[in-house]
Amino acid sequence: MNHYLAYLYRLQHIERWSLMRNTTSENVAEHSFHVALLAHSLCTISREIFGRDVNPDEIVAYALFHDATEVFTGDIPTPVKHHNPRILENFREIEDLAAERLLSTVPPALRHVYTPLIGSKPANPELAKLLKAADLLDAYLKCISETSAGNREFATARRQTEEKLRKLDLPEVEWFLMNLAPSFERTIDELTED
Numbered sequence: 001m002n003h004y005l006a007y008l009y010r011l012q013h014i015e016r017w018s019l020m021r022n023t024t025s026e027n028v029a030e031h032s033f034h035v036a037l038l039a040h041s042l043c044t045i046s047r048e049i050f051g052r053d054v055n056p057d058e059i060v061a062y063a064l065f066h067d068a069t070e071v072f073t074g075d076i077p078t079p080v081k082h083h084n085p086r087i088l089e090n091f092r093e094i095e096d097l098a099a100e101r102l103l104s105t106v107p108p109a110l111r112h113v114y115t116p117l118i119g120s121k122p123a124n125p126e127l128a129k130l131l132k133a134a135d136l137l138d139a140y141l142k143c144i145s146e147t148s149a150g151n152r153e154f155a156t157a158r159r160q161t162e163e164k165l166r167k168l169d170l171p172e173v174e175w176f177l178m179n180l181a182p183s184f185e186r187t188i189d190e191l192t193e194d
Contacts, residue, residue, distance in 0.1 A: 004105040004114070007071045014070050017142070019077045020157070023149040028070050031138060036063035038141075039134035041180070045172045046130060059127050063134060065117040069098035095119060133173050136165050144184045 012029040040063075043056035067075075073094055081091050099119025106114050121128045143158035165173050183191060 002105055002107045004102060004107075007102060007105060008068060010071050011068070014075050016075050017077075018075065019079065020146075021151065021153045023146055023151050026142060028067050028075055032064055032067055034138045034141070035066060035131075035134045036060045038137050039063040039131055042130045042134055042137070042170075042172045042176060043127070045175055046126075049175060050171055052126065054124075054126055054130070058124075059122065059131055059134075061117055062120075062122050062127065062131055065114070066131060066135065068102060068118050069095050072098040072101060129168065129170065130172065133165065133168050133170055136161055136168070137173065137176065140165060141181065141184050144181070148185050 009029075011032065012027050014028040016026045016028060016031055039059040040056045043054050043059045046052045046054050047056065073091075076091060081088055096119060102118055103111060103115060116123075122131060140158065140161040143154040143161055146154035147158055162177075165177070
């Protein structure tokens, strides 16, 4: 029997932001979907507005699987993971082992399709950078949502995540932050007024 899809469906049980008080909980499956939407959007902005030769459809596959190993590792909070280089190095090794374990549950005839997606980054450096941006952007939008709901718990995370996004120095991210992100601070009534 091959259990990879059953494992991936369990991502809905892995909670994110475990160190923070949340007004709305979020799980890894939801996060992966949001990162896929954002990665597609950033790639589309890159291609249509900035004229780059990138494929939005390709990045979506990487985005869907970018945290798949968390079905075994759980979601390790950023402050824990990045506390010191040894912890991060050990965590990367655990992620590699989790990727091997998950890939071993994929039917052998399909494994070559999933090997580059599970536990890996896109070979194209432009796509890899846009995927990283989409992952950070989802965290930033979560922070906006929480702070807009009056949850000051996310104020520092919002500022730090925005700084990380800007350090990527991607025009696609700047365009997104200027043209799309402000909508996330509005209520549903405010969105429908426009």
